[in-house]
Amino acid sequence: MDNTDVRSWDNTHFVHPWEGMSALGQNERTFVETARGIHIFNGNGDRLIDGPGGMWCTQIGYGREEMAEAMAEQARQLAYFSPFSNTNSIAARFARELARRSPGDLNHVFFTTGGSTAVDSALRFVQFRNNLLGRPEKKIVITRQKAYHGSTYLAAGVSGKERDRLWLDKADQFAHFLPDVNPLYRGEGQSIEEFLEEKIVDLENAILTLGADRVAAFIAEPILASGGVIVPPKGYHRRCLEVCRRHDVLYISDEVVTAFGRLGHWFASEDVFGIRPDIITCAKGLTSGYAPMGATLISDRLIADVAGRDATFSNGYTYSGHPVCAAAGLTSMEIIEREGILEHVRTVAPVFQERLHDLSRIGIVTDTRGMGLMGCVQCSLDGDKHSALKADYDIGARIDAECQKRGLLVRPIVNMCVMSPPLIITEDQVHQMFDILEEGIRAAEQCDG
């Protein structure tokens, strides 16, 4: 196929997520025809390591015959049936497998079409439960600056990335935002412990000020992913959960990115951060990106509050529990288990993190942070961690361009590059990836303008 045709169709007809209007119709996007393992092949046939792992989602890597077979077989058997008053056996089986691997009593699975709809469904369930419990005023959701929870109206309403809030209306009446939890921006002379204390007080004060009778839930990504891989101080999640429990506020852990092995465990909430939330939202790695699907896992305790009542949870999708997506999810899970991918991540992650932190030797790198197979390099042309927030918007894009020339795709977010490769990446490939990233950053540093 002619690259020029594809570019023209793309520019003329395909409106992309986060489409920038200034370059509308004139983009030079990398387009991908095929992918295998951790590599993508662009329109020129160049092979690149997929640094962002699709969009934090290609856990088991690309081009798995077994996945294609399982999905094709399910499509032949039963491609679709309405989930509203009927069910299908593969989705029921997938729900059971998810419940078996989830923390605590999160045994109820509401299937959605992706992460945004999983968050949306979680928030709507929280509203539903409080309405049924006779406390309709308990609706506010406490969230954090730089959080990203999705693109539906409700999920966007609790998302706190400022640049995303410029041009669209938000369901803000339900949301209360807490300040940044990035320890990089703690006060002058403030220790990490003092910073943690401040964050916990922020949460408790917000609940007390708004009134515990009006605050329904706290929602948090274990690691703020597209906000720039922000890892809150140690103990943060456990302390937040304690505050929530004290005030009868539900804890929603948004594991759309962190579940299914990204941090070396099925779910990070309990195994990495030691908490059992009331609700977990997940998507992405749920099917390793082979099919669009999300899930909202709800605890037995919350379900018991609504079970048996004369009410309907009027929320759902034509494609909830879609059989082909469920087949993809189950097969991906089987592959992760059979190939010991969770253990593999725990082995390779220290190498990944060491190489990531090594990049801080480069002059324009102002911070490196991450956990598991998630990493972020933050840059500023003047080496100042604060100025980078205001200026140098194109550094990330420049690094990406330099890396692509050398065989690595990175995901630029303003002045940051985030990395979350397929979980099957080997130690050698991790070295290869960071060798290229280092060269790319140094090249971008040379061509400052």
Ligand code: PLP
């Ligand atoms: N929640 C988190 C933490 C995410 O990172 C994302 C997407 O990046 C979402 C929710 C939304 O997921 P989706 O794009 O599948 O709707």
